[in-house]
């Protein structure tokens with residue numbers, strides 16, 4: 001089968017695989033142990049932290065390793081909110097959007113049930129949040145703005161730089177960015193960002209590792225209580241091989257960025273232009289520069305069938321795609337597309353193609369042919385035959 005679901009997860013980069021195998025064998029000792037083997041493992045972890053901090057232009061003590069982006073997002077949001085609430089005794093207010101990944105969205109929903117004020121900002125049809133609505137939503141008790149860089153369903157690129165500028169003179173409001181899908185695809189200075197999330201397995205690294213950049217100015221309550229690891233912000237035995245592999249994945253992603261972008265531009269242009277020309281296809285992803293090159297989302301509403309059936313028709317031709325984020329694939333209509341289109345039909349018949357630099361043009365051509373066949377199949381069958 002041909003895999004076009006690179007947004008859900010990427011294969012390990014061969015060099016990351018080598019690092020993972022080597023360090024799993026070599027550095028199994030607990031890096032918090034005081035003996036030589038523990039010390040050596042710890043040295044490697046701190047080297048990885050320094051390497052990452054140099055690549056991301058932050059300080060080493062601002063890099064906190066976590067189990068993945070879900071944890072990083074929860075730590076950022078709950079951490080800031082709970083710390084402020086405890087310090088001031090007041091009710092905090094958070095500004096976010098309706099199209100965030102479930103690890104941000106559901107975290108904010110949970111906080112709302114606990115009495116914390118949350119504003120979920122709407123987005124335009126192209127998936128972008130209007131920066132002025134952020135400014136208009138600010139209250140004296142606003143402590144956090146959380147907006148993702150690149151949307152994992154549509155590829156829409158949010159105006160992070162502008163939001164950062166808006167918040168520059170408001171030191172009491174922290175800015176959190178889920179950078180998972182943008183990293184290595186869109187350049188982004190995290191200068192004006194206080195909290196920044198990354199995940200290993202989206203960039204050729206292993207699963208179960210992520211990081212949160214926490215700028216020195218941010219006060220944050222941990223999610224877990226335990227040992228002194230990660231300055232006590234994230235206790236638990238450090239996953240040494242995963243940390244070293246994540247550093248390698250970040251290094252390679254940035255090193256290969258130009259080449260990746262070149263490949264993705266060719267692939268994206270081919271797939272997008274051919275898809276757009278298929279009668280009945282509704283494009284949900286805008287064209288670059290408004291949308292990232294690696295994600296193309298479209299709907300096909302013919303016969304009123306849903307994404308699951310369309311995915312099944314493609315699967316029979318050996319094409320692997322998804323509709324929504326894998327983290328919310330059980331929902332019927334996509335929350336993200338509903339926020340953009342307010343159209344139940346479009347939102348429940350979407351397909352997300354996600355590309356990778358390793359995809360060949362031949363495979364991309366086959367993908368298009370398969371989608372054309374899928375459309376013809378739906379057109380020529382009655383609904384009963386399709387179900």
Ligand code: PMP
Pocket residue numbers: 007008067068069070071101103148150151152178180181199200201208209210325326327
């Ligand atoms: N944020 C975004 C934008 C994502 O795409 C994902 C993965 N679906 C996550 C967060 C969660 O990442 P992880 O699997 O590392 O928890």
